[in-house]
Amino acid sequence: MVQDMLGNELYVGAYKDGSVWRTNKFVDVAQYPIDSCSETRIWERRMLYCVPVPGLNSWAEPPAVVYRSMDSPTQHGEKRQRLDESTDNMDFDVSDEGFQGSPSTKKLKEDGHPSQSQELNIEGTSSSLSMLPEVNRDSLPCLVKIYDCPECDMKLNEIFEFVGVFTFDPEFKVENNDEEFANGFSEDVLVQLPPNKVPRLHCLTHRKLTVLDFPSSSPTMEVKSNLVKEIRNALLRHLTAVLGNDGVAAQFLLLHLLSRVYSRVGTVAVGKLSLNLNCFNKESVPVFGPRLLLAIKNLLPFTQCISLTVDYLNTASLAPKKDYETNRLITGALQLAESSHLIFDETQLEAGTLNSVGVENARLLKTLMEMQKVEYDFQYYKLDMEADVQLLVLSEGKSNILPADIVLPFQPSSVDSFEATAEAIEAWRWYLATIRSLPHSIEAEIQKVIENDLVEAKQADRSMGTQDLADC
Secondary structure, rough: OEEEEEEEEEEEEEEEEEEEEEEEOOOOOOOOOOOEEEEEEEEEEEEEEOOOOEEEOOOOOOOOOEEEEEOOOHHHHHHHHHHHHHHHHOOOOOOOEEEOOOOOOOHHHOOOOOOOOOOOOOOOOOOEEEOOOOOHHHHOOOOEEEOOOOOOOOOOOOEEEEEEEEEOOOOOOOOOOOOHHHOOOOHHHHHOOOOOOOOEEEEEEEEOOOHHHHOOOOOOOOOHHHHHHHHHHHHHHHHHHHHOOOOHHHHHHHHHHHOOOOEEEEEEOOOEEEEEEEEEOOOHHHHHHHHHHHHHHHOEEEEEEOOOOOHHHOOOOOOOHHHHOOOOOEEEOOOOOOOEEEEOOOOOOOOOOOHHHHHHHHHHHHHHHOEEEEEOOOOEEEEEEEOEEEEEOOOOOOOOOOOEEEEOOOOOOOOOOOOOOOOHHHHHHHHHHHHHHHHOOHHHHHHHHHHHHHHHHHHHOOOOOOHHHHHO
16 A cells, blocks of 8 residues: 655666766666766666555455575676676677667757666566565565556556565665665665665556455355355355344345445535444443454455544544654554555443544544545644545444444344355455446436435434535
């Protein structure tokens, strides 16, 4: 997930080595020393700070990746020799008129930048395979460098799959006089995000991911009405068993899991459906809380559960904040990817006093619940960022902090087994991801019925506002 956008980095993209032009594209360190008198071309590349998707469940994780090492100490000399030979095959003869034999000669001569068709082929990669060094994979960030890509192509909090040149140097030491990094001009990034802690990935290609890309093991199924109905009924029976044979709660939970923001009209996020299951008590919470959490974790790719207490509200960092000293966006608990699911457990909430942080956090949660927006703190100003997060609240009575769209008493009558086969779970994942992604439309006749109902409601109570009508 794109957690922070660090702007553009200037670097020596091409430089003249004698009569040969060489490039530093897709590499961290210049393969050859750059003479201070050498003719150079300054290019730009975008930098994105990416992190694992918050709340990513184990079944949605990609398989383990084996990285092909280019820096094996035992084969460094052989690798360097082959690299030199392969690079020599790329050399261009240069005359006073400029490049000769370069496929992008005209483009580079005109504006000093390479064309998007320019490619770099590096052979001589070591045949030895090495796994990523032992690090906490759940918190492993990555600095992704993007080439030849429009800025509007990527946005904050979006999920991407990158393919590129990966580098990670756990023994690297930052030195002020390190000449090898003279090909880049982002000293702050080098200090704040050193290569021995934050890997680099020079992106060759990328694609945006959605929830449809995460049930990767599910068979490709055609959306047919009879198949969809069969899967839905099976999922509804499963949710009913999870909720102690409470069929009404299961129906609303399924609608909640299928909800998404598909349109915005003013401040109204159309399509959201937050759910507050109340009437939980000390006996039912330990039984049905874990069952519900496990069931949702098995169905959705990104889920988290937050125990809402006075202490948590008074101390938690919910909103992302900009740190201008490091020029970094410090993440918060509410910086989430699209289609994330959050469970708030209010059953542990007791009487207490909220400090200024707690009051602000309660306001942030209410804004997320009502408007599907998160307020980012940029110190000198605040910016509302749109969100699409499914919110489920478990409480004893109606929540006063989190005003949900639906408040429903939870009334279990039994504690039945809710185990399911792997094939059934995969089908349910496919169903939820596919149905949520389908385009939404309302037929003209239904639109007329809804319009008449809203007019009647407004005539019956003149005090009703836009939000009240949206909740009808």
